[in-house]
Amino acid sequence: MSLTGYVVRRLLQLVPIVLGVTVLVFFLIHLVPGDPARTILGNHATPAKVALLHREWGLDKPLPVQYWRFLHRMARGDLGSSLFYSVPAGRLVVQRLPPTLWLIGLGTFLSVLIAVPLAALAATKRDRLPDQVVRAVPLVGLGFPPFWLGIMLLLAFALHLGRGFPVGGYGAGPLGHLHSMFLPSLTVALAIAPILVRSLRASLLEVFESDYVTTARSKGLPERRVLVRHALRNAVISTVSVLGVNIGFLVGGTLVIEQVYALPGIGQLMINSIFQRDFPVVQAVTLVFAIMVVLVYLLTDIVHALLDPRVRFD
Amino acid sequence: MGAAAESFAEAAVIEHRSGFRRRWYRTPSFVAGLSILGTIILLALLAPVASRHDPVQQNLLDILQGPSRTHPLGTDELGRDVWARLLYGARTDLRVAFLAVLFPFVIGTAIGLLAGYFGRWVDTVTNWFVNVVVAFPFYVLIIALVFALGSGTRNIYIAITIVGWVSYTRIVRGEVLVAKRREYVLAAQAGGLSNLRIIVRHLLPNVVTQAIVFAMSDIVLDILAIVTLGYLGLGVQPPTADWGKMIADGQTYLTTHWELSTVPGIAVVITALGLSLLADGLADLLRPE
Numbered sequence: 327m328s329l330t331g332y333v334v335r336r337l338l339q340l341v342p343i344v345l346g347v348t349v350l351v352f353f354l355i356h357l358v359p360g361d362p363a364r365t366i367l368g369n370h371a372t373p374a375k376v377a378l379l380h381r382e383w384g385l386d387k388p389l390p391v392q393y394w395r396f397l398h399r400m401a402r403g404d405l406g407s408s409l410f411y412s413v414p415a416g417r418l419v420v421q422r423l424p425p426t427l428w429l430i431g432l433g434t435f436l437s438v439l440i441a442v443p444l445a446a447l448a449a450t451k452r453d454r455l456p457d458q459v460v461r462a463v464p465l466v467g468l469g470f471p472p473f474w475l476g477i478m479l480l481l482a483f484a485l486h487l488g489r490g491f492p493v494g495g496y497g498a499g500p501l502g503h504l505h506s507m508f509l510p511s512l513t514v515a516l517a518i519a520p521i522l523v524r525s526l527r528a529s530l531l532e533v534f535e536s537d538y539v540t541t542a543r544s545k546g547l548p549e550r551r552v553l554v555r556h557a558l559r560n561a562v563i564s565t566v567s568v569l570g571v572n573i574g575f576l577v578g579g580t581l582v583i584e585q586v587y588a589l590p591g592i593g594q595l596m597i598n599s600i601f602q603r604d605f606p607v608v609q610a611v612t613l614v615f616a617i618m619v620v621l622v623y624l625l626t627d628i629v630h631a632l633l634d635p636r637v638r639f640d
Numbered sequence: 641m642g643a644a645a646e647s648f649a650e651a652a653v654i655e656h657r658s659g660f661r662r663r664w665y666r667t668p669s670f671v672a673g674l675s676i677l678g679t680i681i682l683l684a685l686l687a688p689v690a691s692r693h694d695p696v697q698q699n700l701l702d703i704l705q706g707p708s709r710t711h712p713l714g715t716d717e718l719g720r721d722v723w724a725r726l727l728y729g730a731r732t733d734l735r736v737a738f739l740a741v742l743f744p745f746v747i748g749t750a751i752g753l754l755a756g757y758f759g760r761w762v763d764t765v766t767n768w769f770v771n772v773v774v775a776f777p778f779y780v781l782i783i784a785l786v787f788a789l790g791s792g793t794r795n796i797y798i799a800i801t802i803v804g805w806v807s808y809t810r811i812v813r814g815e816v817l818v819a820k821r822r823e824y825v826l827a828a829q830a831g832g833l834s835n836l837r838i839i840v841r842h843l844l845p846n847v848v849t850q851a852i853v854f855a856m857s858d859i860v861l862d863i864l865a866i867v868t869l870g871y872l873g874l875g876v877q878p879p880t881a882d883w884g885k886m887i888a889d890g891q892t893y894l895t896t897h898w899e900l901s902t903v904p905g906i907a908v909v910i911t912a913l914g915l916s917l918l919a920d921g922l923a924d925l926l927r928p929e
Contacts, residue, residue, distance in 0.1 A: 346772030350781075357788040465920065468857075469912020471864050473871050474887055474905035481898050578777025582868055586891075596780070597872060600787045608787055615780045623775075 332631050336624060347616045351609050352396045355383070358605075366409070366603050405613065406606030410599070415610035419592055423614075425496050426591035428507050429580045430618075433514030434569065437576070440519045442565060445526035449534055460523060467520030472579050476513040476586035483509060494588035510587045517583075518576045522568060529564035533557050563634045570626025574619045581615075670921025676914030684730035693721035695728040696879040704897055716889060716900055726907055728881040734911070736793055736876065737862040743801040745855050748808025749848065753839050755809065756816025756847075766813070770806045778803060782865055783874060791874050800862055807858065808851050815847035849926045856919030860912045867908055883908055 358365050363379040379385070384392050399406070405416040448460035484491045497506030533539065534557060542552045581593035588594070592611050599607035664670050683690055693711070699719030706714045713722035755766035773781070785799035819825060820843070828838045869875030870884025878885060883904040890900025 342768060343771045343775055346768060347775050350772060350776070354784055354788045357785065359790060465916050466909070466913055468916060469860055469864075469909045471867050471871075471884075471887075471905065471908055473868060474901070474908065477887065477891060477894070477901050478905070481894060481902070485895055485898075574774070574777050578779040581777070581779050581783065582872070585872065596783070600783070600874070608784060612776070612780055612784045615777050616775045619777055620775050 329631060333628055336627055340620060340624060344617070344620060347613065347620070348397060348400065349393065351613045351616070352393050354609055354612065355605060356389075362605070366605050368603070400613075405610035408599075408604055408607050410602040410604040410607070415606045418595060418607060419610050419614050422590055422592045422595045424591075425503075425507075425589045426580055426584070426593060428503055429510055429514060429583065429589065429591060430573075430577055432504075432507055432511035433518070433576055433580070434573065436511050436515035437518050437522055438565070438569065440515055441522035441526055444519075444523050445530055446561075448523070448527045449530035452531065457527075460527065464520035464524040467516070470517065472513060472517035473582045473586050475516055476510065476583050479509050479513055479516075480586070496589055507589075510583050510589060513583050513586070514576060514579050517579050518572055521572050521575065525568040525572075526565060529568060530561055533560045533564065536560075559633065563630060566626060566629050566633065570623060570630070573622045573626070577615060577619055577622070664921075664925055667921045667924050669917045670925060673914050673917030673919070673921055676910060677918060680730055680911055680914060681734065683727055684734055687724070687727035687731055691721065691724040691727055693724040695720060695724040695881040697721075704893065713903060714897075714899070716886070717893060722886075722900070722903065725881040725886060726883075726904060729883045729886060729904065730907065730911070732876050732880055732882050733863060733866055733870075733884075733908075736796060736866050737859050740797050740800040740862045740866070741804075741855050741859050743797060744804030744858070745808055745851060747801065748805035749812050749844075749851050751805065752809040752812025752851075753816055753843060753847070756813040757820060757835065757839055757843065763813075766809060770809055773803060773806045776803075778861075779865070779868060783869070783872070786869060786874050791869075791877060793876060796866060796869065796875065800865060804858065804862075807854060811850050811854055812847050815850055816843055819843055819846055853919060853923045853926060856915055856922055860915045860919075863908065863912060863915075 355362050361376070363376045363383070363385060364371060367375055367379065384395050387395070403416060405414065405419070407413065408415050408418055411418065444460050444463065448457040451457050480493055484493045491509045492506050495506055497503045539552060539557055542556045543549075547555075580591065581596060583589070584591045584593035585597055592614060596608055596611040599605075599611070697720060699715070702711075702715050702719040703717055704715065705711055705719075708714070711721050711723065713726065716722055716725070751766055755763045776784075781803050782799050785802055786795055789795035789798055825838060825842060828842050833842075866875055867882070867884035867887070870882040871888045873885075873888065875884055876882040886904040887901045890897065890902075890904075893900055
């Protein structure tokens with residue numbers, strides 16, 4: 327199968343999943359106990375206001391009709407309008423997207439920078455001291471609450487030991503962003519690194535101990551050449567897929583990290599909207615987060631297919 | 641005929657079910673995990689003895705005190721004893737985390753058994769549900785669900801169940817797909833046993849170990865989720881002591897009283913380490929030779 331064919335097939339497979347995602351986001355409002363409109367507007371809402379919300383959200387219609395209208399609106403890019411700001415929720419999300427994307431991008435980059443050398447070290451020195459140490463990393467590291475890790479980094483590098491980094495905010499201009507986003511991204515990276523190290527070590531071991539590497543070694547090729555020419559490409563493939571599988575965790579982690587560092591991203595938008603009981607915005611952000619994860623999965627699969635032609639013939 | 645097949649299959653099950661490979665006390669990670677977790681649980685249970693202070697009792701004359709003879713870890717911004725809040729926080733967070741893991745474990749395992757055993761459309765529909773839930777980042781869906789349902793422990797259980805069952809389903813389904821081709825299942829089927837009986841008596845005991853091992857590390861994830869919800873103000877409601885809320889409250893005083901946020905975080909890390917070690921040790925013990 328050609329690459330285009332593969333991509334098209336993967337895209338088609340995504341359709342039912344994206345539909346499912348919209349169903350779940352749609353049903354969020356029906357999880358609200360009692361009358362959602364009344365609960366959301368609070369005890370002091372006038373009956374007129376409640377009725378207005380009922381009409382606007384179509385809560386008086388049967389469920390399938392409601393969902394159809396929800397889907398129809400979304401197809402036109404309309405994610406509802408914010409109850410608090412009275413502007414389209416979609417516009418709010420788009421405005422707040424850049425800090426979150428920075429955080430995901432820089433966080434991914436730093437996590438690779440941390441995890442790949444550690445995993446490679448562990449896999450090449452299997453069962454020796456470096457491997458033992460690296461294997462202990464996930465055991466301890468997985469228990470760190472990401473937001474607490476953020477606070478500890480703030481404490482160390484912005485408040486006490488060094489004062490090189492701002493305690494919060496997004497900064498101005500690309501360099502300012504980079505400076506302000508470093509600690510938050512490092513937090514995200516450190517939070518996910520233990521998982522990456524564990525799975526990467528396992529898949530690198532598989533590559534290093536595979537038949538073709540043994541063959542290359544037994545042909546008398548220098549170790550460097552074996553690693554670079556034979557093992558590396560497959561190692562990169564494993565890295566991409568391990569990273570892809572875990573990126574959902576990374577994306578979700580940004581939600582809490584933005585809160586710690588007061589970053590004006592969509593995670594902070596979601597938390598603020600929760601306290602303002604701004605339901606449409608919470609729904610919109612939840613949906614956008616899920617779509618981002620689905621797109622990352624797709625991207626990983628495509629990169630995987632580009633690097634490893636075997637995938638396309640499965 | 642049925643009885644004969646049953647006993648034959650039973651023998652195969654016993655043969656297949658290997659039990660503990662080694663003695664548990666010779667597995668270092670298991671012993672270490674058990675000791676750490678045991679100590680924490682003991683301290684939580686003995687909280688009223690281990691601290692003479694009431695965790696919610698405010699004392700505005702004694703706020704933000706450093707460690708002293710009466711307050712071993714000092715007091716917080718409302719004059720509450722930090723050590724007492726730490727102990728009672730362990731009670732809350734451990735209880736919620738251990739209970740929260742039960743429902744996804746049971747539901748996810750049941751669905752995984754059905755999907756793996758029956759295959760076809762049951763499997764297709766299950767996979768669709770799994771893929772939809774997995775499309776949401778863990779924290780995003782938990783937080784959105786708790787927001788919709790309202791805060792409080794009961795809703796935390798519901799949210800964690802809606803998000804958490806998928807991991808168990810994936811694990812158990814995979815195990816069933818392998819197990820259902822083995823002799824003991826084929827023998828049971830040939831013997832005319834009912835599907836329900838095969839699933840419950842023959843498949844479940846053989847596939848559940850992986851789910852149990854995962855449950856141990858899943859508790860870690862649940863503790864982190866509960867603490868995170870507490871930190872965001874969506875979790876266990878004040879004045880009940882909870883480690884996440886303690887970290888959040890301390891954040892305001894980071895420049896002057898950094899220990900207020902640091903100490904509860906260390907408690908989370910140690911608890912999680914105990915659970916991870918226990919999970920590792922258990923995986924070691926249960927791994928077939």
